[in-house]
Amino acid sequence: MNKAILDKEVQHFIKANREKSPTEIALKKSPFSTVSSAELASQIDGWQRSVRKLPTWAFSDGIYYPDKLNLEQCSSEHTALIKQTLIKKGARVIDLTGGFSVDSCYLAQEASEVIHCELNANLSEIVDYNAKILRVHNLQCVVTDGIKYLQESEDDAFDYIYVDPSRRVNQGKVFLLEDCEPNIVAHQDLYFQKARIVIAKLAPLLDISTALSSLKHVKYVYVISLDNDCKELLFIQERGYTGETTIKAIRLFHDQLQDFEFTYADERGTISRFSMPQHYLYDPDVAISKAGAFKIVGKSFGLGKLHQHAHLYTSDNFIPEFPGRIFEIIEVIPYGNFKKNNPYPQANVATRNFPDKVELIRKKLKIKDGGQNYLFFTTDINNNYIAIACRRLR
Incomplete structure (x- = not known):
């Protein structure tokens, strides 16, 4: 940490030039002898x-930024706020x-x-x-290996353990939970010696069912999306818990929050009601899809499903x-008719349970991207390919 960066003149320069290209700044001679x-x-x-990711940091004077990799890997404030709600007031974390x-920092606002x-x-x-x-x-920074620190702590020293295992090991990416550092599967007994609750932030690409088979006492799984992009999976383990795991899909969008919770037993026990397209079309958020709520979400909102594998509702x-x-x-057009006469030369195109990808459809049917109209190419309950033209309401 170069403390000269915190000098008043340097901070003024950074603030005055923060909208400029970093590459442009890097190629110019520094006006300061102590800062490159x-x-x-x-x-x-x-x-x-x-x-956008950390507005509290960005608009606080005098913040020192680390290497870009640290910023890329850190949580956003939006998702940190979700974690804050998981902590009881006055807890030790x-x-x-x-x-x-x-x-x-967000956990510290609730913890002692x-x-x-x-x-x-x-x-x-x-x-x-x-x-x-x-x-x-109330944030105490310790330069140490977290597992070693935990091993040297007394039993029940903490109320919560928070862990975000690294998916980059020896300069390469790993995909199995057991290959991440620290190995949260191998350390479960240690965790429950030292705390009653463990909160693990895991990669959004991780298969939830596979993780559930490796981790014990999982009370909740949070699937968090931001603007239809799955950002995090949170596994909440509670010492001694043996009940069904509750899955919570959290959708963050336009500064709003929607949540949907269910269990896999609920999902397995649900029978979908299928329907041809009606007046409205519903496309579930990525948090719902990642969570695996393919049948229960339709039943919960009284919707018909277009096809078993389409995951569109009406x-x-x-x-x-x-x-x-x-x-x-707006209208539903058999795909064969659409190919003969495309009435939508410009539209936002999506596919669900359809053999062709979006790029190929655009090329074959000469559809320009954008505009007010949306086209969903999918399969109906009679296994016929259709194009659904529609306008987005929200």
Whole structure:
């Protein structure tokens, strides 16, 4: 951590140039003898990455930004707020894999104390400095391996363990839960010795069922999406819990939050009602799809499903509470007829349970991207290919 970056003149320069290209700044000679052009560019790049992802950091004077990899890997404030709701007031928390501390800082707003473990001494120093700027005074930064710190702690030393295992090991990506660092599968007994509840943030690409077969005492799984992009999976384990796991799909969009919860027993026990397209079309958010709520979501909102494998839903009545995009159907056209006469030269194209990909459909049918109309190419209940033309309502 180069503390010269915090000098008043340097901070003024960074603020005055933060809208400029970091590459442009890096190629110019630095106006400061104590701060290089690369360091100035790194701080400007950090601010630009934080504007939408970490607005509290971006619009607080004097924040020191770490390497861009740390910013890429950290949580957003939107998802950190979800984690904050999982912590009881006054709890004692340890973050085994601290990183840039976004989650730690939000957990600290509810906890009495958060221990932030981070092997990278430079990053730990940055976090400790920023925490003071943000007035997070109950965050204790420790330069250590989180597992080692936990092993040396007394039993039941913490109320919560938070862990975000790294998917980058030895400069390569890993995909199995057991290959991440730390190995949360191997350390489960240790975790439950030291805390009653474990919150693990896992990769959105992870198969939920596979993880559930490896982790014990999982009370909740949170599937969190932001603007229809699945960002995180949170596995909440509680010592001694043996009941059914509740799946919570959390949809964050336009500063709003929708949630939908169910169990896999609910999903297995649901029989879908199938229907031809009616007046409205419903496209579930990625959080719903990732969670595996393919049948229960339709039943819960009284919708008909277009096809067993299409995962599109329909109704005659408008259901504004549906967790996903909602469209008003203009017309339904058999695909064979559509190929002969395309009445939509420009549209937003999507496919569900359809043999051709979007790019191929655009090329074959000469459809330009964009505009007010949407086209869903899918399969109906009679296994016929159709094109559904519609306008988005929300």
